[in-house]
Amino acid sequence: MVLNPVLGKLVSKRVVLASASPRRQEILTNVGLRFEVVPSWFKETLEKSSFTAPYEYAVETAKQKALEVANRMHIKHMRTPDIVIGADTIVSVDKQILEKPVDKQDAYRMLSRLNGKEHSVFTGVAIIHCHSKDNQLEMEVTDFYEETKVKFSELSEELLWEYIHSGEPMDKAGGYGIQALGGMLVEYVHGDFLNVVGFPLNHFCKKLAELYYLPSKHNIQHKKYDSIPSVDTFENLSDGESSNFTERKVASKLDHSGMHSSGAAYTSENTSAVRTGFTVPLENQNAVSQSAPKLPSKILELMDGFRASKALFVASKLKIFDHLKDKGPTKAVDIANYVGASVCGTERLLDACASLGLLEKTPQGYSNTDSANTYLTSDGKYSLHGYIIHSNDHLWPLFTNLEFAVKEGSRQNHRAFGKKADDLFKDYYHRQEVKQRFMAAMHSIARLTARDVATAFDLSQFKSACDLGGCTGALAYELVQVYPNLKVTVFDLPEVIANTSYFQPSGQHTAPVTFVSGDFFKDNLPEADLYILSRVLHDWPDEKIHVLLSKISAVCKPGSALLVAETVLDEQKTHPSVAVLQSLSMTEGKQRSSSEYKQLLEKYGFTDVQIKITGNLLDAVLCFKKNLSL
Numbered sequence: 001m002v003l004n005p006v007l008g009k010l011v012s013k014r015v016v017l018a019s020a021s022p023r024r025q026e027i028l029t030n031v032g033l034r035f036e037v038v039p040s041w042f043k044e045t046l047e048k049s050s051f052t053a054p055y056e057y058a059v060e061t062a063k064q065k066a067l068e069v070a071n072r073m074h075i076k077h078m079r080t081p082d083i084v085i086g087a088d089t090i091v092s093v094d095k096q097i098l099e100k101p102v103d104k105q106d107a108y109r110m111l112s113r114l115n116g117k118e119h120s121v122f123t124g125v126a127i128i129h130c131h132s133k134d135n136q137l138e139m140e141v142t143d144f145y146e147e148t149k150v151k152f153s154e155l156s157e158e159l160l161w162e163y164i165h166s167g168e169p170m171d172k173a174g175g176y177g178i179q180a181l182g183g184m185l186v187e188y189v190h191g192d193f194l195n196v197v198g199f200p201l202n203h204f205c206k207k208l209a210e211l212y213y214l215p216s217k218h219n220i221q222h223k224k225y226d227s228i229p230s231v232d233t234f235e236n237l238s239d240g241e242s243s244n245f246t247e248r249k250v251a252s253k254l255d256h257s258g259m260h261s262s263g264a265a266y267t268s269e270n271t272s273a274v275r276t277g278f279t280v281p282l283e284n285q286n287a288v289s290q291s292a293p294k295l296p297s298k299i300l301e302l303m304d305g306f307r308a309s310k311a312l313f314v315a316s317k318l319k320i321f322d323h324l325k326d327k328g329p330t331k332a333v334d335i336a337n338y339v340g341a342s343v344c345g346t347e348r349l350l351d352a353c354a355s356l357g358l359l360e361k362t363p364q365g366y367s368n369t370d371s372a373n374t375y376l377t378s379d380g381k382y383s384l385h386g387y388i389i390h391s392n393d394h395l396w397p398l399f400t401n402l403e404f405a406v407k408e409g410s411r412q413n414h415r416a417f418g419k420k421a422d423d424l425f426k427d428y429y430h431r432q433e434v435k436q437r438f439m440a441a442m443h444s445i446a447r448l449t450a451r452d453v454a455t456a457f458d459l460s461q462f463k464s465a466c467d468l469g470g471c472t473g474a475l476a477y478e479l480v481q482v483y484p485n486l487k488v489t490v491f492d493l494p495e496v497i498a499n500t501s502y503f504q505p506s507g508q509h510t511a512p513v514t515f516v517s518g519d520f521f522k523d524n525l526p527e528a529d530l531y532i533l534s535r536v537l538h539d540w541p542d543e544k545i546h547v548l549l550s551k552i553s554a555v556c557k558p559g560s561a562l563l564v565a566e567t568v569l570d571e572q573k574t575h576p577s578v579a580v581l582q583s584l585s586m587t588e589g590k591q592r593s594s595s596e597y598k599q600l601l602e603k604y605g606f607t608d609v610q611i612k613i614t615g616n617l618l619d620a621v622l623c624f625k626k627n628l629s630l
C-alpha cells in the first residue's frame, strides 16, 4: 500500500533499484514501492583520500552505482528505466571509512575499532531520472546522504569472535548488522535506524517531495550535500501541489565517467543533469505541470498478480529453488542447462523472481533468498512447494474458468480437467501422482500452521486425540511434540494412510502417533478424549457435515472435546481474503464465521465454544461435549 502521494508518484514509472542489498529491497518493498532490482557492477574502489569528508565518498559511490546501471540498461537496449536508485552505506570512525569486511580478520579489525565507541553510519543515495532522446541517454541526478550515530557497548574479545563466527558481519558495512544479532552490540542509536540498515527511507521520501511537489525553483534552498532536506515532511501533499521535478533542475558540473572529479563535484548543488558522456543544463527543458489522479496502486497490483503467481509456480515446477539451495551465485546459462530450458526464457524468469524478492541477483549470478530456502525448496521443513504445485496444476486451471463458475454457479472441473468433481476426487486417491501431489499440498499447509493450531489452546488435559482426515500426520506430530503425554491417532482413507511414511519427520520420536485407516462418514471412529477436524468442515455440504458431527458427538464422552482448525471469517464474511478467495473454487462446502461455527457446533451438543484467531492460515475452535445426547 502506498501511504503517501510521494511514493505514489513513482507507481507508474519504471523504477530500478541498483542494489543487491536485500535490506534495501525489503525497506522499499515494505512501503509498497514497485521496482526492479538490477545490482550495480560498479566496483567500490573510489580513492577515499580524495574526499574531504566520509559522506562525500558514500554519495559519490551511490551515484556511480546508479549511473552504471542506468547506462548499462540503456546500452543493452533494455527499456530505459525512468528512475534508478543507488545507495551506499559506510561506517565512519575517527574519520576513517569502513566498508564491508573482506574476511574474518578484517571484521575483527573493524569491530575492535568500533568497540565501546560512538561512530557514524552514512548512507549516500542517488536518484537518477532517465530520459532517452534520439537514442541518447539523458540523466538528472539528485543525491543526498543521511547520518546516524551508533554507539557500541564495551565488548569482550570472546563476544566479538562469537559474533564474527555467526557469519553476519561479512556483507555489512563496519562488519555488523544492527537489525539482527549485531543489535545486541549496540548501546544507542541517534537518528534514522533504517539508514543504518542501508536506506534512509524518511529522507528519501522528503527528497521525492522536494522533487515532485515544491512549487518553484526559487523556493529551493539547495544545500551543499546537506543531510537536512528542504521539506520538513512528505505528509499532507496533494496532487494539486504537484509539479514536474525538472522545473527545479539546476545544472552542475558532474562527471559520471566513474572517477570522482575532486574539487568540482562537491561544490555542485545536489541536483544535476547528465547526458551520457556530457553535462547538460536542463534549465530550458519544458516543464509541464501535471496533475495526475491518485494512482490506484492496489488495483495495479491485482492486475499484475497473476503474472507474479505464475512466475513463482513455474520456477517451483522447474525446481529452480532446489537447484540453487546451498549454492553460491549461479549463472542463468547453468540454471537453464540444469532445468533443460532456453537460456533467454530462463533468464527472464530468473529476473522476474529477483524482482519479486524470491531470488537475489548479483553480477556473479542468481541465488536463493532466505525465504526461498525456507519455503520454496521442496524438501524444507516448512516447504510450500507441494501447495504451489497444487496451485499450478489444479487451482490455476479452475480459476482460468472462473467466469463460467460465476455464471453457472458451479465448479468447473469438466472445463478445466474434462472430468466431473466426483471423478476428480477419486483421482486424488487412486492416481498415484495426483494423490501424492494432493497430499504434499495438504502437508505444506499443515506444517506451516501446525504449531499455531497446536498451541492455540492448552490441550495438556487430554491423553488421547484422534485427527480425523489427518492425512500425512503433520498436525499429529506437532501435537505430540508440544504435549509429550498425548497419543494421537491419525484417521484417514486407506489410500492416504498407505502413503504417509514418506512424510514422517526425521529425528523425532514418532511412536505416540499411529495411523488407522477408515472412512469417517461410514466407519467407527477410534476412541479419544479429543477429536480434531482440521480443514475438513469447509469442504463438505451440510448433509455430510450432519453425518460427521453427529458421529463425533455420539462417541464423545462428557468432558471430551472437539478441536476444529479452519480459517474463520469475520462476521461480514469478507475477511480474511485468502479464505474468501478460496471459496471461489469450492463446490459444495463453505467457509464460516465465528458465530456460524458456534451455532453449528452447539447444534451437535458441543458447548463452551472458544475461538482463537491465530494470525496464521488456520484458526482454532475448541468446544466440549456436555452430558447431552442427541
Ligand SMILES: Cc1cn([C@H]2C[C@H](O)[C@@H](COP(=O)(O)OP(=O)(O)OP(=O)(O)O)O2)c(=O)[nH]c1=O
Pocket (backbone or CB within 6 Å): 018, 019, 020, 021, 022, 023, 024, 039, 040, 044, 065, 087, 088, 089, 090, 091, 100, 121, 171, 172, 173, 174, 176, 177, 178, 179, 182, 196, 197, 198
Ligand atoms: C551498518 C549496517 C550495514 N548494513 C548493510 C547495508 C548494506 O547492504 C551494506 C553496506 O554495503 P553497500 O555497499 O552499501 O551495499 P551492498 O553491497 O549490500 O549492496 P549494493 O552495493 O549492491 O547496493 O551493509 C546492514 O545491513 N546493517 C547494519 O547495521
